[in-house]
Amino acid sequence: MQQAMTPEEIKQQKPYLDWSLTEHEYNYICDHLLHRLPNFTETGLFSAMWSEHCSYKKSKPVLRQFPNKNARVLQGPGEGAGVVDIDDGQAVVFKAESHNHPSTVEPYQGAATGVGGILRDIFSMGARPIASLDSLHFGELDQVSNQMKLTGVVKGIGDYGNCMGIPTVAGETTFDPCYSGNVLVNAMSVGLMDQKDIQAGVAAGVGNAVMYVGAKTGRDGIHGATFASAEFSGENATQRSAVQVGDPFMEKLLMEACLELIQQHADWLIGIQDMGAAGIVSSSAEMVSEGESGVELNLDLVPQREPNMSAYEIMLSESQERMLLCVKQGHEEDVKQIFDFYDLEAVVIGRITEGHDYVLYHDGEKVCDIPVSTLTDDVLEEPSEEAKPQRITAAEQAPAWQPVIDDPATTLKDLLGQTTIADKSSLYQQYDSQVRTSTVVGPGSDAGVIRVRGTKKGLAMTTDGNGRFVYLSPKVGGQIALVEAAANVIASGAQPLAITDCLNYGNPNDPEIFWELHQSTAGMAEACRVFDTPVISGNVSLYNENNGKAIHPTPMVGMVGLIKDLDHVIPMQAQQAGDLVYLLGQTGDDYAGSELQKMLQGDIDGVLNNFDLEASHQMMMNLLAAMQAGHVASAHDLSEGGLGVALSEALFDTDLGFELNLTHLTNAQLFSETPGRFIVTVSPDQQDAFEDDLGDDAQLVGEVTNTHWLDTRTADGDMNVSVADLQTTWKEAIPCLLKSKD
Template sequence: MEQAMTPEEIKKQKPYLDWSLSEDEYNYISEKLLGRLPNYTETGLFSAMWSEHCSYKKSKPVLRLFPNKNSRVLQGPGEGAGVIDIDDGQAVVFKAESHNHPTTVEPYQGAATGVGGILRDIFSMGARPVASLDSLHFGELTDPKMRMKVDGTVRGIGDYGNCMGIPTIAGETTFDPCYQGNLLCNAMSVGLMDQKDLQKGKAAGIGNAVMYVGAQTGRDGIHGATFASADFSDENATQRSAVQVGDPFMEKLLLEACLEVITKHPDWLVGIQDMGAAGIVSSSAEMASEGQSGMELNLDLVPQREPNMSAYEIMLSESQERMLLCVNKGHEEDVKKVFDFYDLEAVTIGRITAGHDYVLYHDGQEVCNIPVSSLTDDVLEEASEEKKPARISVAEKQTAWVPTISDAEQTLRNLLQQSTIADKSIFYQQYDSQVRTSTVVGPGSDAGVLRVRGTRKGLSMTTDGNGRFVYLSPEIGGQIALVEAAANIVASGAEPLGITDCLNYGDPNDPEIFWELHQSVKGMADACRVFDTPVISGNVSLYNENNGKAIHPTPMVGMVGLIKDIQHVIPSFVQHAGDKVYLVGKTGNDFAGTEIQKMLTGDISGVLNSFDMEHVHDYMMRLLTAMQQGNVASTHDLSEGGLGVGLAETLFKTDLGMNIDIRHLTAAQLFSETPGRFVVTVPDAKTVAFEKTMGADALLVGEVTNTHWLEAHLQDAEINQNVAELQKLWEEAIPCQLKSKD
C-alpha cells in the first residue's frame, strides 16, 4: 500500500505538527526509539497515542497527587473504568468522560457518542450499565446559537440513553459566558457486577486471537484524540470529520453480546477493551502493553463500511460501537457464533506474538513495525511552567465584596430565575429515568438513587463542578467541588465511596492555566483523603478554549455512595407539618463567585474563604449516622443561591411551608454560599436524639408548617412569600429563555 508521504517527506514537511506531535517528540521517536524515520502510518499512530487525550503527558505529574486506593477499591485508574467493592461479592463500576470539542462542533452526535463511549467502558469491565449521569456547562441562553446547542446536546444524551434502555438519573447543568465558545459535555456511567466477572484490557498468550467485534469501521472520528488535544478556534469550529456518529441500537446488541461472553464463557476470554479515543491503535496497543505481549494485525480483515481506506484511516478511525477482544486460541468460532446471533461483526484480525513488537499489515505489505512500549510507555512527559495569575494576587489584597440587599424578597425571586438555579426539568424530562424500574430517586434531587436488585442496598450518585469557584481560588475551589459532591451523596442517606472526574481546563501551555490545574487538583486530592473517597477513574480534557479565551477551570466530580438499607433513603423535600427545621453548618460571608454576585454585578471577583474540611467531614458523617438511626425526615444540601434558595427548594412540589427564625443572619448572608451546609427537617419526637448526635453543628431554626408560605425572620429583613408563586417563577425561567426570539 503506497503511503501518503514518504518518511523523508514527513521529516521535511512536518505534517505531524497539525496532529499535536511536536518536532522534539518526532525527533525523539525517530532517533531514540526507532533508530529510523517513521512512515506515514506510524507517524499517525504516534501522533494519536502521544496526544494529551491519550497519554496525559502534561497532566500525569499532577494526577499522581490523587489517592486511588483504599480497602474497597478493586480496580483503580488504568483500566476502562474503576471498580469498588459494595459487599456480598458485588461491585459498582463507574467512570466519566468528556466529549467537549465534539459536542461544541456537532452537539447532537457529540453528546450521543459521549454517552455511547462511556457505556462501553463500563461493560468492557464485565459490568452491566445501570445508570447514566451528565455534567453540562453551557454559555448563556440569551445567545440563539447556544440555545440550539443546548437543544442538540440534551437530545443527543436522551436519545442514546433512552434507546439503550439505561436510565439517566442525575446530573448538573450550569450556564456562564465562559462556555460560550467551548461548551462542556461530561458523561458518566455506573454499572453493577459480580466481582467474579471482572475483566481487564489485556492481550496475552502467544497465538491467541485478536478479535474485532461490533460495527464496521468508517472514516468518522479520524484524529478525534488529537482534535481534543488542541486549542479550539473558528477555523475548526465545523471540523465534523473528527466527530463520530453513533448507533445506540447496535450498541445495545454489542452490550448484550459482550456480557454473554464475559459471564457465560469466561474461559474463552483473555481480555476486552472498548475502541474509544484513537480507535484500534489505542485499544490494541494498550491491551498488548498490559499483557506485555507483541501483536500482529492484518488490517485487510478489519470490517470496513467505506472503500479504499488506508492503514492510517483504519487505525485512527473512531467509529462507534466497536470492541477488541483477546480470545483464547481455539475459541474464535465460539465467540463468532455469539456475535452472529446478535447480527454483529466478529472477525479475527490478528494474533498475539512473542516479543514486544507491534506489527501491522495492509494490502499484503508491512506498514508498521514498532515496539508496543513506544506507543504506550515511552511517551515523553512534558514539564510545564506554572505561574500564579496576577488577578488572584490583586484580589487577595482587596476588600471582600458583600452584597447590599435592599429587598430580600425580590432578590430571592430573582435568584430563583437565574438559569443555573432555575428548574431544569425541561431538559431531564427528555431522559427516561425510570427504565429498568430500579430508580428510587431520579433527576431533580441532590443525588440519584438506584436500588441494587435482590438486596437491601442502594447506590447514590451525583456529578458536581463549579468553575467560578476554581477560577477565583483554585485550591479551595477544588476542595469545594469534592465537598459539594459528598454533600449531595450524604444528603440522600449514603456513605461516599469514591470518585471519578473530568478535569476540564484551557491550554496547559499557558503557565497560569497549568497553575490552576495543579492547585485545584491539589485541593481535590486533599479533600479526597479527608473524605476517604479515592479517585478510581477519570479523564483529563485540556485545550478547552475558543480563539485564545479559556473556559473557567472546571473539574467535575462524579461520586457514588452506598446505602446499606434502601429504607433509609432520605428525600430532599420537607415531609410533614410540625417537623423541626435545622441548619447544619455555620454560615459565613462567602460571596466570591456566587450566584448573587454574578446576578448583581454581572461578573465574579474576589477570593474564596478557606474552611475546615476535617470539621465538615466530621459533622457530615454524624449527620449520616442520624439518618441511619431514623432521626431525619429530609435533608437538602445548600449550594447555588445559599440558604434562601435552599429553603425554597425544599418546599417546591409539596403543599407545605416553613416558619424560620434566623435573626443571627443578615439578608446578605441568606444568599451566602458557605460550603458544607444542609437544611434538615426532623420529626418532633426525634429532636433530642438528633441534637445529641449533631451537637453545636446543628441549629434549630424553625418548623415546617401547613401554610405553603415561606416565612423567614432575619436580622435586617423579613421574607413572607407564597411558595406556589416562587415555584412558578423557578419553573418558568428556562422555558421562557428558550422561547426568546432574540
C-alpha cells in the first residue's frame, strides 16, 4: 500500500479509481468541497463513505418509493435498525444486511461476520437479540465449488449464532446457476426491548467523549465497503483482505456490556453505533453528522492488534466486535469500569468539538481536516439510465408456456427432490433453534415464532425472495416477494407489522439492471402500502456479478408479525383425520419462473400474470380473523411447486393423508405458482363459521384421512401417492448431493 503518496501523486496516479471513487467525484471533492487536493488518508475516507454500500448514491431515488411510517413505527430507516410498537410499552427491533461478496470469497467468515454485524445493529438500539434468520442463494449443488460455499456459509452462520446463544428460527435457501459466481448471504436479526430504552447513533455536546469499545483494530476488512460496491472479476474474486474475521465470544461480552450500559446507565450515554461498513470513519462521521457537531480523534489511542498501522488502515479497518460511544463528559471512567468487567477495551479516542469539522491526528500530526458533511451529506447522487430488457419485451409478445403433465405423481416426486424445494433440515439442524427456550415454532415451517416472555404475545418472522420471478417481470415479482412474506406470517396466525429488506442486484450502471431495480422496488412499495407493512430498515447490495454476469435481481423481504395470543398460533401440518380441507384463492396458469418450468425446461422464460393486491390482502385479513376466532386447525401457504408441494408438506411428519376432489384443476395446475393461496384445514364443527369468514375465497376440496396417502382427483384423472415415499425423496435430496463431493 502506497501510504506515502502525496496529494499531487494521488491526482496523477488516481489510486482512488480502485477504491470505487470516480474521477468526476474526486474532482468535485477537490474543486467544490475542499478547494484543495485531499491527502492519502482523506482520499481513503471519501472512497469508503462515498461508496454505494455506505452512501446509497445510486439507489436513493428508488428507496424513496418505500413507505416507512404507520401507527406502529417508532423508528424507521436511518438508525442501526427499525423499531416497531408491539403494545404494553414494548417494541420489536429488526433489520437485515447482506454479506454477499465476503461470503463468496470466504464463505465461513463472510457468513459468520454477517451474523455478527446484524446482531450489533440490534443491540446498539438497546434491544436484546432474540432470533436470527437468513436468506441464502447458491449455485446448483452439482458443482463441488457450490457445495463448498454452502457448507462453509451454513457452518459460519451456525457457529456464530450458536456461540452467541441466539436461536436461528427461520429462513430460506434456494439454488440457481445465476448465483454460482456470486452467492447471496442475507442475515436478519430480531430483538426485543422496552420502548424507554431506544438508543440513537448520535454524537453531540462539546467536550463529550468519543469512546471506542470492544475488540482491537487489525488490518482485516480494509475497504470492505468499497469491496461490496464493485462487481467480481477474475482479479478480485480472491480478495480476502477485504473479509473480516469474527469472534462470537467477544461479541457476546460486547453485547452484555452495551446492554448493561444502556439499560442501567442511560443517563451516561449520548449515542451508540456499531462499527460496521467503513469502520471508525463511518460510525464516527455519521454520529457526528446526526448530532450537527464536530469531532477530533487521536488515532494513536485506538487499540490496535497489529504494529505500525497507518491512519488510513485504522480508519478503514472493518475488524469485528467494535462499537463507538458518545459519553457524557465526566462519566468516561464509569463506562470504562463496565467494559473492564467484561475484559473489553474501552478507550476515549476523541472529543466532540464546536463547529462541524472532522479532524484526525496520528503520530502527532494532523492527517485529516475536512467538514463532516463532505463525508455524509454532500455525496453526489448518481443519475442512472434505464432500459427495459429486450428479453422481457420479446417474452410479452410470445405465447405463454403451457406444460402437459401426464403423470402428476412422478412430477410431484421429482419436484420434491429439486434443491430449492427439498428438505433443508440437514442444513438448519446445524443451527440451535431452541436456545433461550422462547422458540414456539422453529425452522421448517412457514414462519418462525418466538414468545414474548411474561406476556401471551408472540412474534412471527420470515424471510422471502424469488429472483426468478423478478427476473421475468420485475414489478409483479417485487409484489410477490412482499405477498409471499405476508402469507408466511399470516399462515402462522400473526398480523404483519413491517418489513426490512436486502436489495440484491447486479451492476446498476447497466440500464437494464437499474430498470429491474426501479420496477421491482416500485412493486414492493405498492404491496407495502396495500398490506400496511412499511419498510423500517434494510440495505442495498449492488454489483452482484461475476465477470460481467449478473445474478437474478433478488429483493429479499424480512417480515415480522404480532400474535396477540399464543393460543392462536396456527401449525403448518394437518392436525387430525376428519378435518375438512379448503383451498383459498384462485389457481391460474402461472408457470413462468416456476420450479416446474425450471425442472422440465432447464431454464425459465415468459412473463408473470398480474394479480389483485387488494383482493389478496382482504382474503388474508379474513383468514387471519378466522384464525383468531379459533376457526382454523392448520394453514400452509402455497409457494414453490404450487399446490402439489404444499399438500405434501402439510402431511410430512404426520400419520395423516388427504382425500381431495380437485376436478376444477388440471394436472398441470397442481404445480402452478399463483401467489397468495393457502391450504387450510378446519374442524367440522367450525365449518359454517369458517365459510362465513372466507366466503367465496374458500373452496372445500376434501378431508384429512388417516391413510398417509395423498389421493387426489383432477380434471385429468387420479393421483394416488404414498406420503412416506414423497417424504423420503424430499428429505434425501440435499444430503445425497452433498455426499457426492466425496
